[in-house]
Amino acid sequence: MRLEAxxxxxxxxxxxxxxxxxxxxxxxxxxxxxxxNGSGKSxxxxxxxxxxxxxxxxxxxxxxxxxSGMRPSEACHYLGHRNAMxxxxxxxxxLSFWKTFLGDFHGGHGxxxxxxxxxxxxxxxxxxxxxxxxxxxxxxxxFAKLLxxxxxxxxxxxxxxxxxxxxxxxxxxxIKQHLTGGGILLAATHQPLGLENAKELRMQGFAGVAEExx
Amino acid sequence: xxxLLLRDLKLSVRAGGGALIGVLFFMTVVAVIPFGVGxxxxxxxxxxxxxxxxxxxxxALLGLDRMFQTDxxxxxxxxxxxxxxxxxxxxxxxxxxxxxxxxxxxxxxxxLLGLFMNMSEVAIxxxxxxxxxxxxxxxxxxxxxxxxxxxxPRGGLLVSILVLPLAIPVxxxxxxxxxxxxxxxxPFMPPxxxxxxxxxxxxxxxxxxxxxxxxxxxx
Numbered sequence: 363m364r365l366e367a368x369x370x371x372x373x374x375x376x377x378x379x380x381x382x383x384x385x386x387x388x389x390x391x392x393x394x395x396x397x398x399n400g401s402g403k404s405x406x407x408x409x410x411x412x413x414x415x416x417x418x419x420x421x422x423x424x425x426x427x428x429x430s431g432m433r434p435s436e437a438c439h440y441l442g443h444r445n446a447m448x449x450x451x452x453x454x455x456x457l458s459f460w461k462t463f464l465g466d467f468h469g470g471h472g473x474x475x476x477x478x479x480x481x482x483x484x485x486x487x488x489x490x491x492x493x494x495x496x497x498x499x500x501x502x503x504x505f506a507k508l509l510x511x512x513x514x515x516x517x518x519x520x521x522x523x524x525x526x527x528x529x530x531x532x533x534x535x536x537i538k539q540h541l542t543g544g545g546i547l548l549a550a551t552h553q554p555l556g557l558e559n560a561k562e563l564r565m566q567g568f569a570g571v572a573e574e575x576x
Numbered sequence: 577x578x579x580l581l582l583r584d585l586k587l588s589v590r591a592g593g594g595a596l597i598g599v600l601f602f603m604t605v606v607a608v609i610p611f612g613v614g615x616x617x618x619x620x621x622x623x624x625x626x627x628x629x630x631x632x633x634x635x636a637l638l639g640l641d642r643m644f645q646t647d648x649x650x651x652x653x654x655x656x657x658x659x660x661x662x663x664x665x666x667x668x669x670x671x672x673x674x675x676x677x678x679x680x681x682x683x684x685x686x687x688l689l690g691l692f693m694n695m696s697e698v699a700i701x702x703x704x705x706x707x708x709x710x711x712x713x714x715x716x717x718x719x720x721x722x723x724x725x726x727x728x729p730r731g732g733l734l735v736s737i738l739v740l741p742l743a744i745p746v747x748x749x750x751x752x753x754x755x756x757x758x759x760x761x762x763p764f765m766p767p768x769x770x771x772x773x774x775x776x777x778x779x780x781x782x783x784x785x786x787x788x789x790x791x792x793x794x795x
Binding site for chain 2: 411412413432435436438440442443444445446447448449450451455458459460462463464465
């Protein structure tokens, strides 16, 4: 199992945000993106998740079990700034929708909705509409979404925003559990996640304004 | 996919969903016509099918821009785009859910509004049938407009204007089939079958175009 990025460059409008970013992540490895605001962390994550087209370069996913034609994004969970949960639906409706819709990737099983909510420490409020929860609780529930369907790669953009210290440690232990289970983590963060032997990539931002890539 | 259909249906009836808004707007538009036109029952009966169709068209346009925008605002759209399921299928299911939530209530409300317009039973039946067949086409056409304007914060009116030229044939054949049912010399089947054909054509082309637009609209 291997996630590869080759010479990625991406552009936002006219500006080249970064270029020649390459990395290889094997099962159990993690890469933490750091850098100041606007340095291109989120852009890189969206490129890897297949939501933005890279200017040059490509992202590749290798695995023995999955066929070669699939897009790398199919192996990924993406947790962006927005939680991808509906405020009008209850937490359990939200989670069970994502569980059925996402389905499990080869080689793993997601937790049930109850177990996932329990794992983020909010097992007793799954009957509430998602919109009633506080920002921190919403973030925890969005994290529970990663647990209900199995994906080997987790792409997390500022996962610990709006969280208390307790929740941060819960997230860290869940991430460690994912990594020991052979998962891959790609995260952008300002706070240290407390992971041992995580690779770090410092994003510089603005690789060159209006500079040509070719 | 069934899960997506059920979720979208639930959303359309819960708070903030557009299902009731569309029907209310439809009723408002059609209900004020008799007051404006005056108590000329023959005239009302004559323009009835056209007014009901125009009302339904406008209400169908009203809810279109929210089709993908709510999903984009809360980040769900990113996740829908990343999955293994073909995006065309995802869009098709979203169209079906949108039609069941927004289009079908219009069809169900149309007989009541037909009474407002002093339409005969045959005309009411024909209008309802043509709406049942024609409104899915409006949803499929609208999906393309909604997908194109998904990144625009106030895309509502733009979607309506983008979609309107393509929706006009649906209106023309829908109304002419409804009239053909009551007026003797004109045959009912040809315009009705063309309406069916338009719906089936856009059922294929609409999701394709919308999927393409959503893929390229990423930001």
